[in-house]
Amino acid sequence: MKIAIAQINTIVGALRTNSDKSIQYINSAYEKGADIVLLPEATITGYMALDLLFNAEFIKDNIKELHRIKENIPKDIVAVIGFIDEENDKLYNSAAVMQRGKISGIVRKVKLPVYDVFNELRYYTAVSNTKPVNVNIKGKQVHLGVQICEDMWDETNNNVTSRLASEGADLILNISASPFQVGKKSVRERLVSKHAKENSIPFFYCNLIGGQDEVVFDGRSLAADTNGNLIHISPSFKEELSVIDLEMIDPLSTLTPSMQDQHEDIFNAIRLGIKDYIVKSGFDSAILGLSGGVDSSLVAVLAVEALGSENVTGISMPSRFSSEHSKSDAELLANNLNMNFKTLPIEDPHKSFLALLEDDFHGKSRNETEENLQARIRGNILMAFSNKFGYFPLATSNKTEMALGYATMYGDMAGGLAPISDVSKTKVYELCRYYNELKGEEIIPLSVLSKKPSAELSEAQYDPFDYDVVSPLVDELIENGSTKAQLLEKGYDEDTIDKIIFMIKKSEYKRRQAPPGIKITTKAFGIGRRMPLINHYNGI
């Protein structure tokens, strides 16, 4: 028996496009001799459609497409397709099993996630149990244990997988939309292996690929044999049709679980996130401010790798406080990347704002007001270029800055996407070094990586943080949810902990108005972290 895994890139709402692509992949799978083909969760609607699911026409249209697929695929292949089923005004996240122009069975999702970015109980009704779907493959009855994404993340006794096996399933087929997150690939491998081994059943896992809003689905579909050995791993971050012949497994060739390769994975996740967000939004080019600093340098690199150097424009917008090396570093980076580059000094609008405000601000001492003013002039220029030339504007804040509120709303926070807002300051440096190593040359000038971080918004200003302490501390608080007691035990200074917690809490309002980012960690700012704006608790 041959099983095909079609990890395709769907688009939320693109019912016809997603269905046409499904038909095309099912045909290819058939041509390659597959008996069964799996497509990802919510194949037809795309994932996550959120409140679009409340549109009754949308649900009807998704069911029409399901039937259109059924009628336009070869009769001799079994296709497992994700769609949204409806019955008595209730919605079910479902998989349809099709064969011979008919729907042989519909399986509904048992486990509906509501943690982090997920909110499925807002939309769907859970079912308490499922049964295998019987199909005929080359004259033999085969019982397919179909399940959907979270159903696999159930390790209780009597879990979804073991119940399907005990109901007589011959194979487990899981269709998923599991977002990328550092370290998650090993967890998925462990789960697929474990379920396969515990139930002595082959396990096939088809995961979505592509960027959708704040998440990137990494694909990396899997298969395991009845001993729990991994027998297949699809590539990450690209569409792929893989066909696995269950009769042809050489036990010696089974794969060992993945080693972590964080930098490559993070880089590729963000690259795909940028590309899909921009292209699916109808843009083909991007613009960003280049300060000569490490954050904008990394975003430039990622944008060039996502869109091509000819489609990315960097603007250096020096003020009276910008150092010579910042200007030259920005230009050198742009030249190294072969991207479009221009310089627009902000001195004139800067002067005119200061003059306009002079009377009212007379006698008040200089504070962050004058700094934010410059950042917002830059934001305005960036948006003007975006509006005039149709360039998609990219913001360059990193996660550590976003946590601390060390960023200007409507200034450097301006943009349609903030690609590195889930990347800590420490990781920003690591990714820059990773890229230079990958390319074997100093694409990002070494001076960018070695100079002291500065916003250059006033005389001799440097970032008021020791990032070696603060960057991991923010990660501890946000990603690990560490308590103060735990952090003290790890050796963090109490005053620093209190100050950082206070800063994170105080800047919640800024993050509320931030552009969407690309999630790469267990906890990104954005839809997966829903903190109150008014919050008088002495903690986060």
Place this chain on the structure above:
Amino acid sequence: MKIAIAQINTIVGALRTNSDKSIQYINSAYEKGADIVLLPEATITGYMALDLLFNAEFIKDNIKELHRIKENIPKDIVAVIGFIDEENDKLYNSAAVMQRGKISGIVRKVKLPVYDVFNELRYYTAVSNTKPVNVNIKGKQVHLGVQICEDMWDETNNNVTSRLASEGADLILNISASPFQVGKKSVRERLVSKHAKENSIPFFYCNLIGGQDEVVFDGRSLAADTNGNLIHISPSFKEELSVIDLEMIDPLSTLTPSMQDQHEDIFNAIRLGIKDYIVKSGFDSAILGLSGGVDSSLVAVLAVEALGSENVTGISMPSRFSSEHSKSDAELLANNLNMNFKTLPIEDPHKSFLALLEDDFHGKSRNETEENLQARIRGNILMAFSNKFGYFPLATSNKTEMALGYATMYGDMAGGLAPISDVSKTKVYELCRYYNELKGEEIIPLSVLSKKPSAELSEAQYDPFDYDVVSPLVDELIENGSTKAQLLEKGYDEDTIDKIIFMIKKSEYKRRQAPPGIKITTKAFGIGRRMPLINHYNGI
């Protein structure tokens, strides 16, 4: 038996403050001879604490406060207090019934809402059933049928209320955090009456008051007798302790259900929403741009009513395209309101931006770029005043504009709160007229209400919409979820419907970065409407 309803204004996270206020109100209730006192849902933590609930210290601290309250209130009163209970790592939205320094019973919430702004299944576990709590009042056993908010919104057969009644409850006591929404007060009255009548049981309903992030809780607590007659209605939008003597009800004096008084309610809801958002954020004054248009005029009026005229500053920021009457109308309004006012013409920064961009924009025709530029210069000035003087910045977009994307990100959308972003253009006019009538004079100059709407961002520019058609059409689409077929039947033109749907969908990215608004309708933009940013469906 005397039952007190303490509808207090809590603050999310202010555990100690909320508890101290609870103790104070319980003492007052006791002094007024009450046997039982009700406080609102989640009394101790405030509502809605969102992901703060994932902080284990926060939950522990809330339970500590519960016990502190218990030990600091008179022994001879029964207090029903909302808190978050925890057991085996599961959280329960709960009510504690206290008497004689002890907790007589804990009741957990049965119905956990996940629609609109609610997301309780993300945090809490539901219980399937509850039992009355027995207390001793003046030597007699009384069975309290305690329930929490949504438990009352259950009209199925065998609903939460009827089950409590059949389990022997003598009274129903519902503690709630039900946000204001036009028309909701009648629904609550109907539900309280219906449950009381159907079960021949007195029903007491205590609702939270106060603004929290995007919602305003309106209070307006209720009581009904065993015939379902309303015997008490607390005031809307203010803290109040009411004591109802069950033995002293004169059936002739029972209250008739409320008539709608939309304008007064909406005005008061937004006023409280502004005040609480700003004050709970630690500010005491506000600033906004005054264009001489109807939207900024209404926001100025609301801000002055919320904070006092001495605490509100309006800035007129005329450009080369501003008409004389816009400037004079802005000043006249400010004078009528006795608020602070200043004029800062944006011509100089405007000119300097145009000069800076001249070379790059050469040969490109004028488009929205040049318009957004001006709006963003104004946003920058507003934010500079906010940063320098600590004024809270208010944005002035209305719901119709926000729906259509007829607003500039980082420009007129800049601010910490957008008070009228859930008020349609039609309602903006109505509220202005309501205010002038209330005051008996033209506080808002008639010319503001009679002139043709214009953003004045280019020569002889007027808003490209017939708001008489478009404003209700947007409400049909967003608030009523009307389908195209339904709208055609109502007489809307097909091209207009398609165009408006397209514009709503296309501008989702702007709303994603908008300041929080104040919800007054069934469906506001913000946390209660979670649409995908990437959305290729031909609908919303």
